[in-house]
Amino acid sequence: MMLSRSCLVYRPRPISRNIPKRFQSAQAATAQTDRIPLPAQDAQVSKLTSGLTIASLENYSPISRVAVIVNAGSRYESTKNLGSSHCLRAFANLTCTGASTFSITRGLEAIGATLEATTTRDHLLYSIKCLRDNVDVAVNYLTSIAGGQEFRRWEVNDSKYRVDLDLALAEVNPQIDVMEKLHGTAFRGNLGNSLFCPKYMLNEFTPDLLKEFVDTQFTAENMALVGLGVDHDTLKAMGEKLSVNQGCKVNTVSKYYGGTESRVQNNNSLVHAALAVQGAGIHSEDVLTLSVMQYLLGPQPSIKWGSHMATSKLNQAAAKVTQSPFHASCVNMSYADTGLFGFYVLGHASEMESVLKATMGQFGGLTKGNIDENDFKRAKNQLKSSLLMKCEDQESLLESVAVQSLSTGAYQPIESVLAKIDNLKPQDAVNVAKKVFNSKPVMAVNGDLGNTPYLDELL
Template sequence: MLRRIEALTEPLVTRKPAAAPALPLQDVQLPSGLLVASLENYSPVSKIGVFVKAGSRYETAENLGVTHILRLASNLSTKGASAFRICRGLEAVGASLSVMSSREHMVYSLDCLREDPGRLTEYLINVTAAPVFTNEHNLRLIMLHLCVCEGVSHAALMKLGEQFFSTHTGAGAPGAVYRGGELRVQSGGGLVHALLACEGAAVGSVEANAFSVLQRLLGVGPHVKRGSNISSKLSQGIARATAQPFDATAFSATYSDSGLFGVYIISQADSGREVISAAMAQVTAVDEGRLTAEDLTRAKTQLLVDYLMSLESSEGLLEELGAQVLSSGTYSSPQTVTQSIESVTSGDVVKAAKKFVESKKTMSCYGHLANTPFVDEL
């Protein structure tokens, strides 16, 4: 019996799309200060992460590089298990244990099948809380812990955190202070690398969203593999000012109490001044209100897509979940974050551009700097 084939352009009217199941976050703060958060996504694979406020910002002049040592030492023997035992135990069930670090935190994460976390958390506990060092007094960097997981019982996670991670605390670090400055390193060759920045905004704030939209408006790199960045405002403006080859992109870095926003430029040495001035002119144009509704919509759409795609993987979701809760003590759902991005107005973006144009700047450059302006000339 032949079945009638409907045109592909016709909508399916016989079946309504199923609503996506709600994935509520459970979170709690234990008396010790430990934060525990879990998200049930009904996946056959579980992911547990221990977030520690032990990034490079907590280092002092006496222990510079200790975060790097902690990360590299994560695959060595611990007080409770040897490196061989940890490796063999994980490989036997197809699990993996990894460590990554950023400016503000370290993340120890365990990936395994849903039925395995109970017998594998021993390794996560040892790697996180019981490393072995000869000069242990130089490695007292562990601050506040946060246990985050996907696909694990919240009650079990609370018990795990309270039993093994509640006693590791530290003094913390003072708030960041932006001071500006300039660094110029002269070298040979025909290129100049220049970075120009101002103080940005703290993560999760309205101002941070405005800076992120401004970043997409100016240009963050090619959106086509092996393509050019010709559609960005920076590229268009610099191309009109000079015929020399260049590369320019905007960046926005947000942290728990401050941030950085700016532009990064690579140009030929003899056209460095013209390229940097042309990049500054593009931010000044936004500061003066030369911003169309189409430009604003495009920039916000790019930011929304970048954010939502970062949550597609379990790694991205776990990192977003942990970073939010560790920095602010709360978690904003994707719906809340997307609404905050969509609510950014042209006035917010103009205000962010004005801050870059008028505030104290930081500049670092490297290369043949004969034709590279100083920060006070911009």
């Protein structure tokens, strides 16, 4: 609500009236310094009789975050319902049991809350951020959204433009195209399914098709209710209100297929290229070692437009063979059962052969044990710093608690993760490098490919 100028009235008061308040403020400030700090709380994970997982972390924040996470990412789609997770993300605020689109929008605005829906290949996550005093209202909306979708035909048809807009934005982004093609090349179905709804499927989606996907995936064993800044017993009581079907946990197994590539030829003078081998899943013992290797080779720069040339092995290798601007970074993507580990390169079409061969050579160097002790220590410190910074980011922390609690029924404290990283040795990286690089790589490229070698030529 905006205030007009007539509402802004200044009424002078005697200075003496403010003196007692100042003394009281000073006394309050002194009292605050004597308060005992609140004890740190560990994450709590429990399971309701229905099978629903409840996870919470009390951090005493004035802002609470609650989320429902579901094993309903694109990997669970079939050829008959490709794009279901994308549509559910776009249709998050449509009418559900007990709340219309209008009431959801106005109700969340009234309490100063925000609703977000995000998808990965593994999960669909509905999350609400609100003031701590309004968490009960927020959870009521959240449980309605996650457990009572009605998918009214006219609302679904009127909201398809959101999916179409996402597709239009993705079409003009070569990086998205390359990463989607890389997954589609590495996995046949399952993790190979795109995060985006195919255009030919957009008009095929009906309320019945969406309802069938929800009834299959949105079961109690397949979901978790998660909260930050929420009391665990309170969240458990709220979880009892979530009305979902009973059913076994849905599991899918991905199979990696190496030795193939995807090439998209166009007149773009810049070539986007991604090459990867089979990586590690989030439950694998190798996942931390691969994460250290990512920082050893060179992830995204910490400074915008920076190159971190002094530490990135990939950048150093590419800089020796080209004078043109380029980008090179290591990618490490972990999913429930497997992952992809490799690198992403952007460069001028005329020099892609030399750049790709140079960056490819860095991978071979790891298997031969060419790892400096100081470089490995630096990479471990960078990884630990990144993980600790993510713990300060409440959205990242919420997602981490949600994924771990749903996948394993527990939450691993950051201290234990840091201790495992400290125990890693350079030889561990060599052993893991030999294991993952033993698989055949996959590649996806986009641009003017006249000077971009084929995968067999790189090998």
